[in-house]
Amino acid sequence: MSAATATATTTPLPTLTPKDLASDQEVRWCPGCGDYSILAQMKKALATLGIAREKMVFISGIGCSSRFPYYMNTYGFHTIHGRAPTLATGLKVANPELSIWVITGDGDGLSIGGNHLIHAIRRNVDLKILLFNNEIYGLTKGQYSPTSRVGTRTKSSPQGSIDNPLRPLSLAIGAEATFVARTIDVDINHLTETLRRASAHKGTAFIEVYQNCKIFNDGVFEYATDKGVKADNLLFLEHGKPLIFGKDRNKGVRLHGLDPEVVSLGSGITVDDLLIHDEKAEEPSLAYLLSRMVHPRFPECVGVFRAVQRPTYEDLLNKQIEDIRRNRGAGKLEDLFASDDVWVVE
C-alpha cells in the first residue's frame, strides 16, 4: 500500500461524537422522510465503534437514500444506479482495512443493481449493505418498485402493480449471505443496535431497513411503527429465544410441517412448542422461513436473522497472493519478461 495508508494505521483513534460525523452539507430529504432517522442513528452507532473516521467510507448508488454519503463527514462515493456494490468491492480489495458501508434502496439494490447485490453477497466481501426499503421509487417521483406489494397504485401502475414483489432478506439468504438483519427507521434503539451488530460482523452484512417515504408511500409500514398495533405485528428476534410476540407476549410461532404457524400460548400450547431462534444455524432454512413471514398473515420479524462466519473474499484473495509468494517467491520483472523462450541477437 501507499505511504498514506501506512501513516493512517498509526494514527491514534479519535474519540468521535455523532457531530464529528456530520458533513457541512445541508440535508435535503423531504421533511418527515425516514432517511433522517437512519442518518442520525448511523452517526450515533459509528461514533461508538472505535473506528477512525478516515477509515469509514460510504458508497451509494442512485435514489433518495443514495444521497447519504454527502451528509457524512467520512470518505464517500455517490456512484451510479445499482452499481455501488461493485465499487465497494473494488475499494475493499484495494484497501481491506477500510470500513465500507453500501447505501442502497429497493429500486437501486433490487432492480437495476440486483445482479451486483447478489454477487457481492455470495462473495462475502466485508461490506455493510444497508437497503432502505420504502417500497417505492422516491427520487423519480413515485413509481412502484420491486418490493411494492401487488396492487400498489402509482403513476406507472394506475390500475395497481402486477409484478410480484421480491423479499429482500429471502433474496440475500438465497445468495448465501452470512449476516442478514431487518430493522425500522423509527425504532431508533433497535436501528442503532442493528447497525452496531452489522459493523462487528466480518463479511457481507445485509440489513433491510423499513423506511417511510413521506411523499409517495406514506404509512406503508404503519402496521410496524404504529404504537397501538406494532407489538402484535412485529416479532423481535433474539438468538436462542423462542419466537414470542404480541402486546401481552402471549402469541408465538411454531412449526406445522415445514411451515410456520401462529399460535396463542395457553390452552395446552407452551413456550416449549415454539420455534427457537438460532441465528448461527449452519443451514439458512430457519432464517429463510422467517424472511417469508409477511404481514398480515404473520408477524414480521425484525432483528438478526442470520450471523455465521465464512472467510471473506478479500482475505481469500490476499491469502492466494501470500501463499504463492511464500511458495514461489515474490515476482521479479526480469523473470516475467523472460517467461518464454529467450534468444540473444548479437
Added chain:
Amino acid sequence: MTASTTLERKPVRHDLEELDSVTIRFAGDSGDGMQLAGTQFTNASAILGNDISTLPDFPAEIRAPAGTLAGVSGFQVHFSKYDIHTPGDNLNSLVAMNPAALKTNLKDLESGGILIVNSDAFTTADLHKAGYKSNPLEDGTLKGYRIFRVPINKLNREAVAEVKLSPREADRCKNFFALGLVYWMYERPMEPTLRWIREKFAKNPAVLEANTRTLKAGYNYGETTETMPVHYKVAKAQIKPGRYRKITGNEALAMALVAATEVANIPLVYASYPITPASDVLHHLSDLKRFGVRTMQAEDEIAASGMAIGAAFGGAMGVTATSGPGICLKSEAIGLAVMTELPCLIINVQRGGPSTGLPTKTEQADLLQAMYGRNGECPLAIVAPCSPSDCFTMTFEAIRLAIAYMTPVILLSDGYLANGAEPWLIPNPAGLPKISVRHPISLTGNGTADSNGEDSKAENGKGENGTGENGKIATGFYPYKRDERLVREWAIPGTPGLEHRIGGLEKEDVTGNVSYDPANHEHMIHTRAQKIANIAKDIPPLEIKGAADAELLVVGWGGTYGAITTAVDRAQRKGFKVASAHLRYLNPMPQNTGEVLKRFKKILVPELNAGQLRLLLRGMFLVDAVGLNKVQGRPFLVSEIETKIAEMLG
C-alpha cells in the same frame, strides 16, 4: 515403414534454396492442434534469428463439428531475413490437414505455392463435409501448385506405434508430424519444440514420448524420402542486438500492467468479465499473483468497471478489459470515472461488430465510441498500440497518463494485435520510464495538502474557500482543487483529515460540493476537456516516415501500422512520392497533427472500419482525407494499401 526404420535410412540428397521471406499457414480442424503447431514454428523461427509476424485465425465455436468448414482453424507465420511488419499477404506454403482446411485456405496460396496435404483425410465423408463434389487431389483443382500428398495419419500412427496410447491419443499427435516435416523443409531447429514437449508433458511420459517420436519422424520423413526435392533456408535477420522473446499483444498488455504498477509502486486491481478476445489478459494476470496482482472475475462487464473505479478511489490502479459489446456496458461507469476524475484504464480489444458480430475476428470500429460513446460531454484520454510489442509501450503510457492526469484512459487494441506475435526486445526493468504517484497525506496549516510525492505541485485545503450550492463554506479537503495542468489530487480513504465525497452529480469547482449552477456546469465541462487537451503537451509529436515533401500522406492508427508501413515502403521504393504517419495517441492527438496533415496535398486514411479516423481528421482539421476501408474481420493486405497508393498518385 516405422519410425525406427525411418531413422536408419540414409538421407537422400536434396537441393537447398535460399529465400528472403516465407509465409506459411497451418490449417486444419480446430481439434487438430494447428494453433500449437503454428506457435511452435514461430518460436523456432524466432530463435533461429528470423524476424517474425503471426496471424492466428480461429473459429468462434470451440468445437464446431469435425471436418466442417466452420471448424477450420489456421495459424499464419511470416518469417524473414528482413525487418517485417505483417504476417504476409499471400501464402508461399499451406499445410492442409483436411479437405475443409484446403477449401477455406487455398485461395490465399500464391500460384506455384507449396501445398502439403494430409492425403489420409481426403475420404469420401470428409470431402462431403467440406462440400467437395469430387476429390481435389485428383480432379485437377490443384493444378498450378506444388503439391505434396503426405499420408500423415498413417505415418503418425506408425511413428507412435510402440508407445502405449489409445488410437485417439495417438492421432492427436499428428500435428507434430506435420510440424516436423515443415521444420525439415525450412531448416528449423527442433530443439525448442522438443524442450517444450518435455516440459509440457513431464507428467505424461507416454504423450511426451509419442510427440517426440512423431516430430522427429516428420523431420526424418522429409530428409530420407524423395517426396520433396528441395528444402529452404531463410537467413537470420539484421535485428538490433539484445535479448528477445516472442510476444503477443495480450501478453504485452498483461506484462505492462504489472510492470507499470510496480514502477509506480501502487497495487494493480484488475477486474474483468470473460469475453473473446480480451479474456487472455485476465488469464495471464490471474497467473501473476506472485507480483501482488489482484484479479477479480466480475459478474458482468458493468461490475468489472465498477470494481476498477472503486479500486482507483482506494489508491490502486484499477484496470478492466473487454471486447465487442462489452465496451457498451462499460460506458456508464466510464462516465463516472470521467466525472470523478479517477485514474483507471479501460482496455478494449476490438473485434468485429456490431452486437456480437465476429467474436474472433479483428476490426477497428470502436474509435468513435471511445471518443464520444457516453452521455454528456465526456472526454478522456485514448491511446492505441500499433503492434503486438507496442501493446507493452502504450499500456505503460496509458497508466502513466491516467495517474499523471487523474483520468480514465481507453486503450484500443484489436484482435489482430491481441493474438498476433512478433519478437520483443526485452527491456531492462531498471530502464523503464518512471511513474510517480502522489497521494496527499494531510492538510497543513497554510491550507496546502502535503503530498507523499517529492514533486507535488498540487495545492489544496483551506487556502481558498468555495461556496457550495447550499451557500455554506466548505472546509477541509477540496477534491476539485487543481494544479496548473488542471489535475486534481488523488487523496485516498484512510488518510486522516482529507475525508471528502465524490460522485456522478455535477460538482462545484474546487469544493466538490453538489452543484446545479449553470455557469459552474459549463465551467466544469470546459475544465474537464481542457485537462485532457493539456495531455498533448506531454506526448511525443507525430512523426512522418518518408519525405516531408511527398505528395501523399498515409495516416493510420492502431493495428494497421504493419500493413501501412510495408505498403508505403514498397511504394516509396517504386518511386511514389508517399509518406506515412501513425497515430498512437488518439485523444488528445499530438500537438503537431494538424500541421503535419496540412503539409500534404493528399491524405489517405486506411482503416478497418467505415471511416472513423477519417471523420475525426476531416472534422478537426478541415483536411480532405480519403478513406481506404475494409470491414471483413481481416487485417489489411499490404497489396490493398499499395494499390490504393498507386491509384491516388497514378
